[in-house]
Every structure is written in C-alpha cells, then in structure tokens.
Amino acid sequence: MEIALTRNKAELERLEGVIATNLTAFYEVGRALMEIRDNNYYCDVLGYETFEAYCRERWDMSRRNAYYLIDSATVVENVNNCSQKPATESQCRPLSKLNPEQQVQAWEMAVESAPEGKVTARHVARIVKGMVTDEHEKKVHKIKTSIDETRVHPDFEKAYRDFYREVQKSKLEEWKDTSKEEALKLVGYIIDLINIQ
Numbered sequence: 404m405e406i407a408l409t410r411n412k413a414e415l416e417r418l419e420g421v422i423a424t425n426l427t428a429f430y431e432v433g434r435a436l437m438e439i440r441d442n443n444y445y446c447d448v449l450g451y452e453t454f455e456a457y458c459r460e461r462w463d464m465s466r467r468n469a470y471y472l473i474d475s476a477t478v479v480e481n482v483n484n485c486s487q488k489p490a491t492e493s494q495c496r497p498l499s500k501l502n503p504e505q506q507v508q509a510w511e512m513a514v515e516s517a518p519e520g521k522v523t524a525r526h527v528a529r530i531v532k533g534m535v536t537d538e539h540e541k542k543v544h545k546i547k548t549s550i551d552e553t554r555v556h557p558d559f560e561k562a563y564r565d566f567y568r569e570v571q572k573s574k575l576e577e578w579k580d581t582s583k584e585e586a587l588k589l590v591g592y593i594i595d596l597i598n599i600q
Contacts, residue, residue, distance in 0.1 A: 429492035433476030436469050455582075467579060474499035481511045493524035497531040510536055 445457035455466040475495035
C-alpha cells in the first residue's frame with residue numbers, strides 16, 4: 404500500500420511538473436507568432452500569402468486562436484511588473500480588451516480580489532467587464548452625440564451608419580470574419596480619400 408502511494412505521489416508530481424512547465428507555454432507561442440507575423444517570415448521564408456494562411460496550413464490554427472495567443476503574450480509583457488503574472492491564456496484574454504495601463508490596473512484588482520486567492524479567467528473577465536462597461540458607455544454616448552450633431556448629406560449618413568453597424572457586428576463576433584487590422588486600413592483609406600485635395 405505504501406509503495407503504491409509513493410509511486411502515485413511521484414507520478415502526480417511528475418504530471419504536475421508537466422502542467423507547470425507547459426501552462427505558460429501560451430506566452431512563448433504567442434510571442435513566436437507575433438515575431439513571425441511582424442517580420443513577415445511566413446511570407447518571406449515560406450511563401451504564404453497571408454499570416455492567416457500560414458497559421459491554418461502550418462499549425463492547423465485558426466486566425467482567431469493565433470491572435471488570442473499574440474494578444475495574451477502582449478498582456479503578459481504589459482503586466483510583467485505585477486507581483487503575480489497570468490498563468491493561462493484564458494486569464495489574459497479579457498485583459499486584451501483594455502489599454503496597457505488598464506491591463507495592469509485590472510490584473511492587480513483581479514489578483515487582490517480573487518476568491519480564496521485563486522485568479523480565474525471568469526474573475527478577470529468580471530473585473531474587465533466592470534471597467535469596460537463604464538468606459539464604453541461614456542465613449543458610445545460621446546460618439547452618438549457627435550453623430551447626431553453632424554450635418555451631412557443623408558446618403559453619407561446612411562453609409563456611415565451601415566459601416567458603424569458592420570463594425571459593431573464584427574466586434575461582437577470578435578473579428579471572426581473581418582480582420583480588425585484590415586478594417587482599420589479601410590478607415591485609413593477613407594481618411595486619406597477625404598484629405599486628398
């Protein structure tokens with residue numbers, strides 16, 4: 404009986420060691436994906452047309468999952484000076500919705516207020532939701548007020564409102580079908596078009 408208990412304890416320690424070692428692997432994977440994307444290695448070295456194609460074909464990884472990992476790596480770097488660092492990608496995911504200063508603030512609040520000292524992804528999400536809701540409501544109110552005060556041709560206003568709805572839809576779907584970066588590029592093109600003399 405004691406031999407079996409000792410063997411089980413040793414096996415448990417080995418397995419928990421595997422978990423502890425690999426639990427934070429999300430950071431290394433996200434960091435590597437970020438560098439591959441930012442340096443265009445997927446294209447220059449392997450000839451993939453897009454980063455999304457590279458992730459899908461090389462790693463059988465969706466665009467969404469790749470960006471979750473990249474965003475999580477960024478969050479870990481942003482909260483690096485906190486007393487405790489996120490241990491999982493799911494803890495980082497809600498924080499990625501905030502700016503770097505807010506990420507630090509939200510993470511510290513989550514660590515300090517964690518039930519029984521256990522920081523769960525759900526707890527982090529609650530903290531972030533509280534911060535985002537207040538800030539989001541202020542920004543949306545300001546935008547809607549500004550839009551209502553803007554005097555433009557009705558066709559222009561309709562086009563804007565259609566675009567606004569598409570942006571909101573894409574945000575709710577976490578940019579599943581439309582890349583946030585590509586949407587921002589389009590906005591940049593529209594600004595350039597308006598500014599051309």
